[in-house]
Amino acid sequence: MRLEPVADPGLVRRIGLPALALVLTALAGAGLAAIAGADPLATLGQIATGAAGSRFAILETLNRATPLIFTGLAVAVAFRARLWNIGAEAQLYAGALVTVLIGTGLAGGWALALPKPALLALMALAAVAAGALVLLGPVILKTRAGVDEVVTTLLLNFVVLLFISLLLEGPLKDPAGMGWPKSPPLDRAARLPRIVEGLRLHWGFGLALIAAVAVWVIQTRTTLGFEMRAVGRNAAAARFAGMPVNRVLVRTALLSGGLAALAGFSEVAGLKGNLTLDLSPGYGYTGIIVAMLALLHPLGVVVAAVFVAGVFVGADAMSRSAGVPTYIADLLLATALLFMVLALQLTRFRVVRG
Amino acid sequence: MSALAEILMQASFWAAAVRIASPLILATMGELICERAGVLNLGIEGIMVAGAFTGWFTVYLGFGLWTGVLVALLTGMAFGLLHGTLVVPFGLSQHVVGLGITLLATSAAYFAYRVALPEVTSPPRIVPFPPLPVPGLSRLPVLGEALFSQTALTYLAFASVLATSVVLFRTPLGLALRAVGENPAAVEAQGLPVIGLRMGAVVAGSGLMAVGGAFLTLSAFSSFFFEMVNGRGWICIALVVFGAWMPGKALVGALLFGAFDALQIRLQQAPLGREVPYQVFLMLPYILSILALVLMSRRAGVPAALMVPWRKGER
Numbered sequence: 064m065r066l067e068p069v070a071d072p073g074l075v076r077r078i079g080l081p082a083l084a085l086v087l088t089a090l091a092g093a094g095l096a097a098i099a100g101a102d103p104l105a106t107l108g109q110i111a112t113g114a115a116g117s118r119f120a121i122l123e124t125l126n127r128a129t130p131l132i133f134t135g136l137a138v139a140v141a142f143r144a145r146l147w148n149i150g151a152e153a154q155l156y157a158g159a160l161v162t163v164l165i166g167t168g169l170a171g172g173w174a175l176a177l178p179k180p181a182l183l184a185l186m187a188l189a190a191v192a193a194g195a196l197v198l199l200g201p202v203i204l205k206t207r208a209g210v211d212e213v214v215t216t217l218l219l220n221f222v223v224l225l226f227i228s229l230l231l232e233g234p235l236k237d238p239a240g241m242g243w244p245k246s247p248p249l250d251r252a253a254r255l256p257r258i259v260e261g262l263r264l265h266w267g268f269g270l271a272l273i274a275a276v277a278v279w280v281i282q283t284r285t286t287l288g289f290e291m292r293a294v295g296r297n298a299a300a301a302r303f304a305g306m307p308v309n310r311v312l313v314r315t316a317l318l319s320g321g322l323a324a325l326a327g328f329s330e331v332a333g334l335k336g337n338l339t340l341d342l343s344p345g346y347g348y349t350g351i352i353v354a355m356l357a358l359l360h361p362l363g364v365v366v367a368a369v370f371v372a373g374v375f376v377g378a379d380a381m382s383r384s385a386g387v388p389t390y391i392a393d394l395l396l397a398t399a400l401l402f403m404v405l406a407l408q409l410t411r412f413r414v415v416r417g
Numbered sequence: 418m419s420a421l422a423e424i425l426m427q428a429s430f431w432a433a434a435v436r437i438a439s440p441l442i443l444a445t446m447g448e449l450i451c452e453r454a455g456v457l458n459l460g461i462e463g464i465m466v467a468g469a470f471t472g473w474f475t476v477y478l479g480f481g482l483w484t485g486v487l488v489a490l491l492t493g494m495a496f497g498l499l500h501g502t503l504v505v506p507f508g509l510s511q512h513v514v515g516l517g518i519t520l521l522a523t524s525a526a527y528f529a530y531r532v533a534l535p536e537v538t539s540p541p542r543i544v545p546f547p548p549l550p551v552p553g554l555s556r557l558p559v560l561g562e563a564l565f566s567q568t569a570l571t572y573l574a575f576a577s578v579l580a581t582s583v584v585l586f587r588t589p590l591g592l593a594l595r596a597v598g599e600n601p602a603a604v605e606a607q608g609l610p611v612i613g614l615r616m617g618a619v620v621a622g623s624g625l626m627a628v629g630g631a632f633l634t635l636s637a638f639s640s641f642f643f644e645m646v647n648g649r650g651w652i653c654i655a656l657v658v659f660g661a662w663m664p665g666k667a668l669v670g671a672l673l674f675g676a677f678d679a680l681q682i683r684l685q686q687a688p689l690g691r692e693v694p695y696q697v698f699l700m701l702p703y704i705l706s707i708l709a710l711v712l713m714s715r716r717a718g719v720p721a722a723l724m725v726p727w728r729k730g731e732r
Contacts, residue, residue, distance in 0.1 A: 064506060065729040099532045147512050210714045211658065213459070213512065217651045218703045225703075229696035351516055388531035393524035400517045401499075404509050412508075 066412035076410045084402035091398045092391065099387040106385050113380025114373030120380070122264050126334065128365075128372035130155070130343065132271035133326035134350025135357060135364040136278050141319040143282070143359050144291040145298065146205075146312055148198060150216030151323035152347025153223035157197045158190035158324025160227060162331045163235070163246045163338040165189055166253030175250050182253055187270075187328050194324020195317040197223065202316035206309040220347065228340055235338070246338040255333035267329030271365075274322060278361040281318070291315050323347060352400050358407065371396060424683050431563035431676070435571060438675030440465070440632035442574040445653040445660070445667050446581045447493075447625030452657055453585060454618030455598035455722040459515025460500045461626050462650030463522030464493050468627025470526035473634035473641040474533065476543045485635055486570070486628060493627025494620045496522050501619035505612050508726035519650070527643060540640035546570055570628075570636045575668075577625060582664040594618055598720035601727040611727055626650070648703065655706040661718035670709070678702050 069076065092110070093103035114124050134151045141148035148154075164170040165186045174182060201219065204210040231244040239247070255266045282288035290311045293301040302308045330342055353371050357363030378392035424430050444465055451458040458464075472489035476482055496518055503514045534541070546568035554565040585591035596604045597614045605611050629649075634641050656674065660667025681698040684690040690698070 066506075066508060095528065099528075149516070204711060204714075208711055208714045210710050214651060214655050214658070214710060215707050218648070218655065218707050221648050221703045222700050222707075225696040225700045229694045232696075233694060348516075348520070351513075352520070355513055386535070388528050388535075390524045390528040390531060393520060394528050397517055397521035397524060401503065401514065401521065404513055404517070405503060405507060408507055408509055 064414050064416055066408075067415045069411060069413050072410045080406040080410050081403060084406040085399065087402050088395060088399040092395050095391050095394060096385075096387050099391070101385045101387045106381055106387055109381035109385055110374065110377035112377070114377030120376065122262055124369060124373045124376045125264055125268055126372075127376050128368040129265075129268045129271050129333070130326035130330050130346040131349055131353050131368035131372055132268075132275060132365055133329065134323050134346050135353030135368050136274055136350075136361055137319045137321075137323035137326075138350045138354035139357060139359040139361060139364055140278060140282075140291070140322065141315060142295075142354060144295040144312060144315040146202065146315050146319065147213045148201075148216055148316070148319050148323075149213055149351070150198060150201065150219050150347070151319075151326075151350045152343060152345065153216070153220045154194035154197045154320045154323035155327040155330075155343050155347050156223050156227050157193040157320075157327065159327030159331045159338050159342055160230070161189045161193040161324075162186050162253075162328045163249065166249035166332060167247050168250060169235070169247075175252055179252055183255065183332065186253060186332060187325065190324045190328035191321035194320040194322075194327070196320070197324075198316045198320030199313070202313055206312055224340070227338070231338065231340060237337070244340060248337045249332060253332060254336060255329070265329075265333035267333035270325065270329060271368075274325065275361050275365050278318075278322070282361060287311070287314060323350070326350075349396070352396050355400055356403055420687050420689070421680075421684075424680060426559075428559045428562040430679055430683065431559060432566065433679040433682075434672065434676035435563050435567060436637065436675070437678045438671045439567070439571040439574045439636070440629040441649060441653055441656060441671040441674060442629075442668060443570075443577055443632060444626045444629030444650060445656045445671055446577045446664060447622040447629065448653050449657050449660070449662060449664060449667055450581060450585075450594070450618050450622035450625070452723055453598045453662060453720055454594050454615045455601065455720055455725065455727070456501070456504060456615055456619050457511045457515060457724050458497075458500060458518075458619060458622060458626075459512060459654070460496060460518030460522065460623065461515075461653055462646060462648070463519030463526075464496050464623050464626040465630030465633075465646045465650050467492050467496060467522040467526045468630030469634045469645060470530060470630075470641050471627075472631030473543060474529070476635065477541060482546055482635055486573075486631055489627045489631035489635075490624045493630075494624040496627070497620040497623025498616075500623065501616040504726070505615045505619065508728060511724050511726075530641060530643075540642045542639045543635070545634075545639045546636045568636045570632045573628070574632070578664050578668045585664065595720075598722055601722055601725075605729070611729075615727075626653075629653075652702065652706050655710050659706075659709045659713050661713065662720060663718070674702065674705070677705055 089107060092107055096103045096106035113120060115121050137151045165174050168175050174185060201212045201215040204215055205212045235246045237245050237247040258264050258266055258269060290306055293306060294308050294311050298308050326346055331338055335342060349371060353364055353367045357367035374395055375392045378389050382389040444461060448458055448461055468489035471492040472485040475485040475488040500514060500518045503509045504511045548566050549569050551565040555561045585595060593609050593614055597611055601611045630646060633645055656667050656670045659670040681701050685695055685698045
């Protein structure tokens with residue numbers, strides 16, 4: 064067999080194949096439920112109602128989607144320029160760390176005396192800077208020394224997490240924390256407000272939507288966006304055309320690392336109120352799935368993040384009642400990812416014999 | 418300094434270094450075979466988890482240790498077949514598919530573990546591979562304990578280096594495999610099956626990765642627990658680069674890494690080491706891997722067609 068390009072893929076191909084990928088994923092989910100000894104259809108139904116069956120469930124899903132929008136955007140921006148940032152997890156924690164340092168007054172009490180909007184803006188910007196810095200290292204190694212960024216960003220995740228662990232058991236440890244490795248809570252002034260008083264959804268979600276639109280504008284309306292796409296499509300041709308490829312990669316990295324760090328800022332300041340080692344259950348890695356399901360489109364990232372968050376929230380709820388292990392969520396998402404990339408390839412190519 | 422010299426003189430230290438290196442050697446050879454044929458396999462981390470689980474679970478069900486190794490090998494080959502199919506004939510992004518395979522294999526192992534053992538809180542243990550001293554040689558000073566009093570899987574790891582080296586550089590198959598990683602169009606012109614060669618390399622390499630994972634459960638820790646692979650797969654990818662895609666050099670890299678890891682464990686317990694937070698020691702292997710990548714990055718040796726999908730009839 065071999066692949067032959069499809070000159071002008073029709074609507075059936077462009078919509079039908081991705082839809083088929085989702086159907087096959089649902090079938091896989093039913094199969095997994097059966098393996099775990101549960102009723103397949105009921106399990107899928109419980110995941111759906113757990114994700115979106117009530118106002119509480121929907122808000123929970125949107126809350127869970129918030130960090131995924133940020134990490135999904137971080138990955139989408141980077142992958143578009145073929146910068147393989149697998150380190151969003153580390154960048155998230157870097158952002159969370161800086162948020163805690165400022166928001167608890169550990170970095171100096173003067174910050175807490177600022178008006179609330181200024182304080183929040185300072186925390187967010189400092190988080191962006193920290194995340195950008197974490198990715199800057201691997202990217203400079205890539206552009207200067209030709210070191211593959213996949214491995215360096217992956218390995219840095221472990222280094223940064225251990226560093227956070229060190230801080231949480233040392234200088235950052237909450238004296239009133241009963242010995243648990245967690246930071247002191249943020250000052251009340253440093254907390255992101257709720258969007259609607261009384262509902263758990265916080266302004267981190269609003270910020271995530273703004274970020275998605277901002278990234279979309281950058282990608283479609285600015286020179287940087289054009290250069291990022293050109294570098295991603297063909298770095299050698301972009302260099303030949305006189306584009307400063309390395310500078311574009313560095314700027315992409317700053318944007319990507321900063322976006323991932325905002326996930327940390329939003330989780331700490333909007334939801335958790337302090338820093339612990341389980342702040343992120345792998346949001347940085349899940350961001351890769353979100354970005355791929357969104358076809359690297361920044362607005363698509365919002366939709367994909369809500370979908371992925373729904374699978375996680377729904378699986379948690381289902382697991383409590385039906386007893387199917389929550390790992391079914393990760394399995395379903397991995398399946399969806401692989402089916403989806405295959406479906407997308409088959410919209411552009413058809414398989415012919417010979 | 419004298420504490421360091423004392424550690425380096427201990428036979429048990431070198432034995433630990435070789436033990437720590439063993440799973441890395443197996444998985445590194447697996448990755449090296451894939452990359453030599455032009456396919457980056459980021460599924461390695463998850464394939465090691467899956468191999469660690471299926472190998473352990475087979476033995477837990479009452480089958481023999483070697484059956485466990487075989488099942489792990491087949492598990493790895495199955496994931497390799499999936500990875501290979503998606504990236505070789507279908508030409509999908511090797512980065513994306515590899516990370517997807519890692520997530521798939523990892524969560525499949527965790528899911529299966531929870532389905533099979535819903536109630537357990539502490540991971541059940543199995544009887545692991547016993548040390549297998551080589552008569553005579555095992556009584557050599559220092560080296561005897563380090564190299565010749567290990568378990569069967571460690572010997573298998575060394576054998577895998579020899580086998581990889583011989584096949585890649587001494588057989589027509591190896592020549593074809595290397596050529597397919599350098600210039601697939603030329604291999605096509607010779608009338609050899611590019612897709613078949615790449616698929617074969619990915620399937621075989623993934624099998625080795627899973628056996629590397631099985632080392633952890635069948636030879637080292639005796640039970641399966643979450644997060645046990647803990648980035649070892651990513652370190653193997655760094656080791657392939659460090660070894661400039663040569664089996665012997667990658668072996669040296671893995672042994673150096675093992676020695677370093679064994680050293681940091683001992684330094685943690687040394688009087689001075691107890692003053693330093695333990696996380697610093699745990700960070701060192703990852704930092705060392707990054708440094709090794711930086712030092713080696715200027716050297717040639719990258720297969721020219723690595724990560725380049727190939728379509729029939731394309732030049």
